[in-house]
Amino acid sequence: MRQFLESDVLYMRMALDLACSVKGKTFPNPAVGAVIVDSDNNIIGKGATQKCGGPHAEIVALKQAGNKAKGATLYVTLEPCCHFGRTPPCCDSIIACGLKKVVFAVEDPNPAVAGKGCRVLKNHGIEVKTGMLGDEASLINEDFFWAVKMKRAWVTLKLAMTLDGRIADCSSSSKWITGDAAREMVHELRRCHAAVAVGKRTLQKDNPRLNVRHKKGFSPARIVFSTNGIIPQYSYFYKHADEARSIVVVSSSRYSEIIKEDSGVEFWYTGEKDPERSFNKFLEMAYSQNLTSIFFEGGQQIGSQLLQFKLVNRLYLFYGNRLTGKGIEGVLFSKGLPLSDCITLSGIQHKTIGSDFLISGIPVYSK
Amino acid sequence: MRQFLESDVLYMRMALDLACSVKGKTFPNPAVGAVIVDSDNNIIGKGATQKCGGPHAEIVALKQAGNKAKGATLYVTLEPCCHFGRTPPCCDSIIACGLKKVVFAVEDPNPAVAGKGCRVLKNHGIEVKTGMLGDEASLINEDFFWAVKMKRAWVTLKLAMTLDGRIADCSSSSKWITGDAAREMVHELRRCHAAVAVGKRTLQKDNPRLNVRHKKGFSPARIVFSTNGIIPQYSYFYKHADEARSIVVVSSSRYSEIIKEDSGVEFWYTGEKDPERSFNKFLEMAYSQNLTSIFFEGGQQIGSQLLQFKLVNRLYLFYGNRLTGKGIEGVLFSKGLPLSDCITLSGIQHKTIGSDFLISGIPVYSK
Numbered sequence: 001m002r003q004f005l006e007s008d009v010l011y012m013r014m015a016l017d018l019a020c021s022v023k024g025k026t027f028p029n030p031a032v033g034a035v036i037v038d039s040d041n042n043i044i045g046k047g048a049t050q051k052c053g054g055p056h057a058e059i060v061a062l063k064q065a066g067n068k069a070k071g072a073t074l075y076v077t078l079e080p081c082c083h084f085g086r087t088p089p090c091c092d093s094i095i096a097c098g099l100k101k102v103v104f105a106v107e108d109p110n111p112a113v114a115g116k117g118c119r120v121l122k123n124h125g126i127e128v129k130t131g132m133l134g135d136e137a138s139l140i141n142e143d144f145f146w147a148v149k150m151k152r153a154w155v156t157l158k159l160a161m162t163l164d165g166r167i168a169d170c171s172s173s174s175k176w177i178t179g180d181a182a183r184e185m186v187h188e189l190r191r192c193h194a195a196v197a198v199g200k201r202t203l204q205k206d207n208p209r210l211n212v213r214h215k216k217g218f219s220p221a222r223i224v225f226s227t228n229g230i231i232p233q234y235s236y237f238y239k240h241a242d243e244a245r246s247i248v249v250v251s252s253s254r255y256s257e258i259i260k261e262d263s264g265v266e267f268w269y270t271g272e273k274d275p276e277r278s279f280n281k282f283l284e285m286a287y288s289q290n291l292t293s294i295f296f297e298g299g300q301q302i303g304s305q306l307l308q309f310k311l312v313n314r315l316y317l318f319y320g321n322r323l324t325g326k327g328i329e330g331v332l333f334s335k336g337l338p339l340s341d342c343i344t345l346s347g348i349q350h351k352t353i354g355s356d357f358l359i360s361g362i363p364v365y366s367k
Numbered sequence: 368m369r370q371f372l373e374s375d376v377l378y379m380r381m382a383l384d385l386a387c388s389v390k391g392k393t394f395p396n397p398a399v400g401a402v403i404v405d406s407d408n409n410i411i412g413k414g415a416t417q418k419c420g421g422p423h424a425e426i427v428a429l430k431q432a433g434n435k436a437k438g439a440t441l442y443v444t445l446e447p448c449c450h451f452g453r454t455p456p457c458c459d460s461i462i463a464c465g466l467k468k469v470v471f472a473v474e475d476p477n478p479a480v481a482g483k484g485c486r487v488l489k490n491h492g493i494e495v496k497t498g499m500l501g502d503e504a505s506l507i508n509e510d511f512f513w514a515v516k517m518k519r520a521w522v523t524l525k526l527a528m529t530l531d532g533r534i535a536d537c538s539s540s541s542k543w544i545t546g547d548a549a550r551e552m553v554h555e556l557r558r559c560h561a562a563v564a565v566g567k568r569t570l571q572k573d574n575p576r577l578n579v580r581h582k583k584g585f586s587p588a589r590i591v592f593s594t595n596g597i598i599p600q601y602s603y604f605y606k607h608a609d610e611a612r613s614i615v616v617v618s619s620s621r622y623s624e625i626i627k628e629d630s631g632v633e634f635w636y637t638g639e640k641d642p643e644r645s646f647n648k649f650l651e652m653a654y655s656q657n658l659t660s661i662f663f664e665g666g667q668q669i670g671s672q673l674l675q676f677k678l679v680n681r682l683y684l685f686y687g688n689r690l691t692g693k694g695i696e697g698v699l700f701s702k703g704l705p706l707s708d709c710i711t712l713s714g715i716q717h718k719t720i721g722s723d724f725l726i727s728g729i730p731v732y733s734k
Contacts, residue, residue, distance in 0.1 A: 161531075161532070162706075162709070163684055163712070163726065164528075164532050164696070164697055164698040165528070165531050165532020165533070165696070165697070166532070168706075169703055169704065169705050169706045169709070170702075170703035170705070171705060173705065173706050173707070174706070175706065176706060176707075177706065304692065307690070307692065308692065317530055319686075319726070321711050321712055321715055321728075322706060322709050322710070322711060323674070323698060323704075323709055323710040323711070323712075323730075324700075324703050324704045324705070324706060324709045324710075325671065325674065325675065325698050325699065325700030325702075325703050325704050325709075325710070326699060326700045326701075326702065326703025326704075327703050329531070329532065329696070330531055330532070331531040331690060331692050332692065332693060333691075333692030333693045334693075335537075335692075335693065336536055336537035336691050336692050336693025336694050337536065337690075337691045337692050337693075338536050338537070338538060338540065338691070339529075339535075339536045339540050339541070339542065339543060339544065339689060339691060340540070340543075342529070342536070342689050342690055342691045342692070343689070343690040343691075343692070344688050344689060344690070344722075345530070345688055345690075345722070348688055348722045350717070350719045350724050352717045355711075355712075355715045357717055357724070357726060359530065359686070359724060361688075363690075
């Protein structure tokens with residue numbers, strides 16, 4: 001096992017905090033944090049990834065450090081890039097500034113980098129250490145890492161249920177299952193995804209804004225799934241298509257194509273009638289359109305299909321302090337799984353939010 | 368607001384811990400703890416209620432203190448009794464021992480005591496303080512207090528559900544929804560109730576032992592609800608009726624009566640065909656038979672009926688790390704409640720148990 005100094009851990013944790021602070025603001029780039037420390041243990045530069053097209057975390061920190069960077073150590077949550085993307089390679093700047101040592105938390109899964117950044121630095125005589133707080137660094141960008149590896153969007157599914165597992169009562173009302181604090185948290189989760197998606201029924205019933213309240217800056221794209229492509233004209237989604245990228249996903253067309261209407265709404269035809277194939281196609285289209293992570297907010301049909309098709313990468317289950325005794329079940333498969341071979345959650349986390357409760361984790365599917 | 372010394376709180380908390388230590392071992396008496404402290408702040412006596420017919424907490428502590436009790440202070444979690452029950456009045460012993468002061472947490476709701484104990488002590492020149500840590504003391508005996516006041520048994524309902532609210536999968540299997548630690552806790556909860564109850568279907572399907580594993584001492588009574596009174600002869604319940612009081616509750620008889628069979632099984636005829644009336648009658652019968660608290664473990668029908676009839680006093684919802692997508696819903700009312708006017712839980716508590724989760728609280732019913 002590699003040994004790290006306590007101070008190393010401290011600086012890397014600082015870099016992780018910087019990465020967290022920009023999560024959701026850097027699409028389609030990962031959220032990265034960087035800290036530069038001189039030989040006297042003075043912090044001479046700090047930075048986090050800027051929004052798409054802006055400088056990476058390392059460059060922000062290097063700029064702050066200026067001439068003092070010579071002989072210093074860089075702590076960064078992700079392997080520095082060595083290729084020209086929207087910006088020049090960070091490795092070039094690191095070498096040019098005369099840094100002595102680079103500590104990074106986790107390798108960049110992007111095939112254009114993946115270990116190459118590390119080699120380039122070593123070849124230029126820079127000491128490189130890796131793997132410190134790697135699990136935490138991976139978690140911050142779990143969606144990005146997965147999307148880059150699989151070349152398809154990461155899927156988060158959120159359900160807000162009653163204590164007895166219903167997402168709406170018998171009159172289809174789903175308002176106020178959870179309290180203010182939990183709803184605030186949902187807005188925070190939306191903010192951390194490239195897009196927010198619902199089914200057409202949810203759009204018709206709830207007419208949600210699908211935006212991020214109380215926060216300025218990045219607005220996730222809005223996505224509505226509609227088999228026949230028909231969307232109510234009265235909907236907030238339709239009337240305010242100019243506020244954020246607005247997409248209707250249509251499964252009933254022969255060819256996969258994207259058409260943008262004058263209203264600003266994009267229609268994505270997946271070219272697949274079969275729901276499972278259509279979702280899979282959609283996730284590839286989303287990735288190719290720089291939407292690396294999708295936050296699905298139900299309803300019952302879409303959420304249940306995504307789980308049945310084993311497409312959900314992370315599940316958030318909010319339980320409100322309510323019990324209706326009957327209503328629309330949060331999850332309803334066409335064929336139930338046996339308890340001995342059902343879906344479980346790995347890395348399960350529990351969180352109390354006022355009188356509501358949140359369980360989250362990574363679904364582990366049966367074979 | 369009454370002011371108490373820090374040391375007062377310390378001694379009362381000690382008494383509360385003593386009360387907790389005997390919870391479930393004192394039926395049909397409440398669980399009470401007592402601490403006696405002399406004028407130099409030495410603890411000279413400690414005690415907790417002994418099993419039915421044995422001495423109360425105060426008497427155990429007084430016996431320990433012996434002659435030193437003269438001029439000392441008694442801290443006790445419940446108002447001392449002043450009537451002859453199964454044992455002589457504690458107030459008489461307190462007066463006889465020459466205690467100077469009595470601090471008790473909460474008044475005894477038993478009409479035979481209810482403030483009278485306090486008055487008797489005062490009339491004999493003993494200083495009395497009340498209300499210290501009263502909420503905590505009430506919580507320990509919430510079932511007893513309620514039963515004594517209402518003259519009917521307290522109802523606890525426990526459901527062990529999947530994350531999507533099912534208590535069994537499509538093949539009616541309900542094994543291993545929760546893990547070892549949660550199941551251990553269920554046994555602990557059983558131990559704290561006078562009786563454990565299930566429906567006939569659960570008996571037929573799971574053949575549960577309804578006992579308290581890994582614990583010696585008190586065995587709760589076992590109760591099975593069977594409309595027609597027929598119980599499978601192969602069941603553990605029937606074959607081991609000698610291990611604990613075993614009761615079959617039958618709703619289809621004209622007169623409310625109790626018949627004991629040679630097998631040891633008691634048949635309680637509620638004399639009410641209507642399920643709501645039958646449950647109500649049963650709870651009165653249980654109280655009159657010294658069963659002050661009933662721990663219901665489902666299935667779907669009994670649990671849902673108890674909730675619909677507003678008879679559940681405390682609800683324990685265990686969520687296992689499982690998602691089946693379909694199966695037997697934990698709660699299913701004949702008519703669902705609207706979200707705006709549904710059941711909520713007051714005093715809600717959340718507890719992580721390994722990868723399982725427990726939510727408990729007092730149901731608050733709509734009008």
